[in-house]
Amino acid sequence: MKLHFEPNLDYQLQAIDAVCDLFRGQEVCRTEFTVTMKTPVEESSDLFPGTAPQQMSLGVAETDLGVGNRLTLLDDDLLKNLNNVQLRNGLAPSTALRSGDFTVEMETGTGKTYVYLRTIFELNKRYGFTKFVIVVPSVAIKEGVYKSLQITEDHFKGLYAGVPFDYFLYDSAKLGQVRNFATSSSIQIMVVTVGAINKKDVNNLYKDSEKTGGEKPIDLIKATHPIVIVDEPQSVDGGLEGRGKEALDAMNPLCTLRYSATHVNKHHMVFRLDAVDAYELKLVKQIEVASAIVDGAFNKAYVRLIATNNQRGVISARVELDVETATGIKRQEVTVQDGDDLEQTTHRAIYADYRIGEIQTAKGDEFMELRFPGGETYLRIGEAHGDVDPMAVQREMIRRTIKEHLDKEKRLRPQGIKVLSLFFIDSVEKYRQYDPDGNALKGPYAQIFEEEYRRYAKHPDYKSLFEEVDLNHAAEDVHNGYFSIDKKGGWTDTAENNAGNRENAERAYNLIMKEKEKLLGFETPLKFIFSHSALKEGWDNPNVFQICTLRDIQTERERRQTIGRGLRLCVNQHGDRLRGFDINTLTVIATENYEQFAENLQKEIEADTGIRFGIVEQHQFATIAVPDADGKVIPLGVEQSKALWEHLKSTGYIDAKGKVQDSLKKALKDGTLALPAEFEAQKSQINEVLRKITGKLEIKNADDRKPVATRKAVLYSEEFKALWDRIKHKTTYRVHFDTEKLVTDCVSMLQKAPPITKTRLVWRKAEIAIGKAGVEATETTAAMPVVLDEADIELPDLLTDLQDRTHLTRRTIVRILTESGRLEDFKRNPQQFIDLATDVINRCKRMILVDGIKYQRIGEEHYYAQELFEQEELTGYMKNMLRDTQKSVYEHVVYDSNTERDFADELEKNENIKVYAKLPGWFKVPTPLGTYNPDWAVLVEEGGTERLYFVVETKSTLFDDELRDRESAKIACGKAHFQSLSKNENPARFIVAKSIGDLSA
Secondary structure, X not given: OOOOOOOOOHXXXXXXXXXXXXXXXXXXXXXXXXXXXXXXXXXXXXXXXXXXXOOOOOOOOOOOEEEEEOOOOOHHXXXXXXXHHHHHOOOOOOOOOOOOEEEEEEOOOOOHHHHHHHHHHHHHHHHOOOEEEEEEOOHHHHHHHHHHHHHXXXXXXXXXXXXXXXXXXXXXXXXXXXXXXXXXXXXXXXXXXXXXXXXXXXXXXXXXXXXXXXXXXXXXXXXXXXXXXEEOHHHHOOOOOOHHHHHHHOOOOOEEEEXXXXXXXXXXXXXXXXXXXXXXXXXXXXXXXXXXXXXXXXXXXXXXXXEEEEEOOEEEEEEEEEEEEOOEEEEEEEEEOOOOEHHHHHOOHHHOOOEXXXXXXXXXXXXXXXXXXXXXXXXXXXXXXXXXXXXXXXXXXXXXXXXXXXXXXXXXXXXXXXXXXXXXXXXXHHXXXXXXXXOEEEOHHHHHHHHHHXXXXXXXXXXXXXXXXXXXXXXXXXXXXXXXXXXXXXXXXXXXXXHHHHHHHHOOOOOOOXXXXXXXXXXXXXXXXXXXXXXXXXXXXXXXXXXXXXXXXXXXXXXXXXXXXXXXXXXXXXXOEOOOOOOOEEEEEEOOOHHHHHHHHHHHHXXXXXXXXXXXXXXXXXXXXXXXXXXXXXEOXXXXXXXXXXXXXXXXXEOOOOEXXXXXXXXXXXXXXOOOHHHHHHHHHHHHHXXXXXXXXXXXXXXXXXXXXXXHHHHOOHHHHHHXXXXXXXXXXXXXXXXXXXXXXXXXXXXXXXXXXXXXXXXXXXXXXXXOOEEEEEEEEEOOOEEOOOXXXXXXXHXXXXXXXXXXXXXXXXXXXXXXXXXXXXXXXXXXXXXXXXXXXXXXXXXXXXXXXXXXXXOOOOEOOOXXXXXXXXXXXXXXXXXXXXXXXXXXXXXXXXXXXXXXXXXXXXXXXXXXXXXXXXXXXXXXXXXXXXXXXXEEEEOOOEEEEEEEEEOOOOOHHHOOHXXXXXXXXXXXXXXXXXXXXXXXXXXXXXXXXXXXX
């Protein structure tokens, strides 16, 4: 296969032009210097040092001629060009030329490497520049760039009339290449890792060398004034004043071009294609998340360390615990400090004698000591104590990844697309181990993978994929690892922090880096790749469709970098790029629920890129097209954009920080956006910009919230006074409690209750959409849960737990449990059984309380005064109001549901209804389950004489078994309350109704 490159993609050409147009007005020229034994000329101190004298001596050989880059533009010209480029690309303009560093931001997978390589040829074509140094952070990226140069060589020669060029990987053992770099008159491209050039005391680059005629190689490079291209500068610089930045400046560059998706230091931004742009233009794959959520695993004291902090001398840790809440046990993040008692924190006895010990916050060495009965443990970030068996969860994740892979392979293989899957793992030994003699052994991940792959190979759904496959060897052939390799050939976990480790890494990049096309071909059986941190950045493959994170991805920027390995649009067997989300969907298999994934992805995008979701920037409208006096189309400009921004702020559409307000979203939705007259012609363009920013924000319109006035004619009418006198009095209640009936009911309900399941893994899948308003997750499918075996569960004190939750005596609880015959379920899943038994007992308690309740009117002086309707303000959202009602106590009826809206509408239209009121929140009936607020008070007149008084609860169903247990109990109490008020000859009746027809039933 030979990968094909598309030369006319608009966004790539715009990125190339953004850099090249910085030098608009530069004459086509180059500096020629004679390499002689003369005294070196001092370097120019200009911001762009390429204006050095033409005669430079480097002490090599008098006859050789060297060629370097030279710049003739003045700083003012460069700043003007820079501002023009920024305006064209909708970027905030630089006010001064602070450095020779220029930033290009391109989302992972959009062709960043292609863009900067082609920029080299375009700069040579337009201005004659010939010397370029590409600096990268790692061996992986170095090999990737070198591979890109190889596979694009013919492509670029075809585009640029066969222009000669040389490229090489810097090698301290081959310094003669550096001399050729300086003396050649053709385009020269040197690719080097920052680790090979950033240590002056030990680096051959800064030492005299016979291979360069006795001169320091760095002096040869400096004399050429190269254009330095930095790939992933956030990993190269080492901070603003770091060793990496120092090494870049030591090359005396004409300028430095910085390319990344995740810049830390922005410098002068000239082009931006961020994550939002890439997604909206469908330049990358669509993302979906398959979340593996463990359900019902609350049977151990679970503690997971998320982060440690030292703020103003207060040391703390953020941990995940299983906390008892009002609605049951929830896994929550909690901040703890040294000495904290986790039983008090969680309100659960299972954490008895669990305490927090030492907390270490040193970056890279964070940990937390956890003390518990019989020992202690030290948790690193991401590690957990008391969790379900992680290998059981990881088996399910590997199984799901294989299934997702095979499902896509069935669909995409006929289209000539080879599907690849990528596993990120926590350590090499989980995948590959070695015996004492150095022989390779399969680690647990490799064994699990092969077992699960063989299982799916026999599945009827995937028969077509395995018809001509040798199943005895297929599972072994389709997976492999991608790790650093030591000198003995063994895989190892190493960082590229010294020469030896960089050599280990370099040995790994053959099939996966240097033979990318081979990996994409059907003839290569490898489809599943296991890797560690070596894939942090720099390697990707267009046909990665699944990424499974078998290790924690909660660290800073790692989520974006992880999914970045699979964002590139796929190619077919001809090397042609295929487009469309129907083909290009990246599935991430993770243990994080998709809501958290979306939320954290948005936070990372904001932190990495500076994108501020839902924020209008002052320069946001600068690129909007407007006609000038001659009818020529020009950009609106920064100053006009600021004026428009100020208008949006002054009208309350945005706040002082540019944050979108509710009124802006409403104005866009209703088409009522108010603009100054001078911007009316561009209203459609302005609307489009604003819609992208506000699109997916879930906002309630505060301006829609209005106070609702009373209709005095109704409130003080004879009819409403008669209705109110029948329902206004307050009551108290007593309860007769039948213990025997409670036990009988609890036993019966517990016997009928659903079975207790073991701890399960639940799969939920959601699509992730990235827009200028934010990252949104939409659930698409769910799968059948998978049972996980939990070992070493310590059974809690069942009776004490239930006594605390139900407030019954231990004797009553024992009777209920033993007579139900379900105590064996307690051993299956203790916490789930406790939750079930608690729910059953409390439900039965509620019904017993209701059955035995007796209400009594307190006295004539205790009642809700009619004047409260005016004294207590009622407010509501306009969209939830029935407007301008005539028979209601209020001018508008505020409703909570469609059922209430329809009921109010019927009350208004029915001629038998004389007056009614939607009872406000202050009208409350006391019950043992909390206060109850009925819905309506209604007066009906039939035949012109007979009056009927009702208190109505509107429900979408009239069947008690379809109402929530607590809700139906409160309704029953309400009914008893109003019955106790029936002293009049014609008392108010309490009913539950779906429609007005139920009042006459």
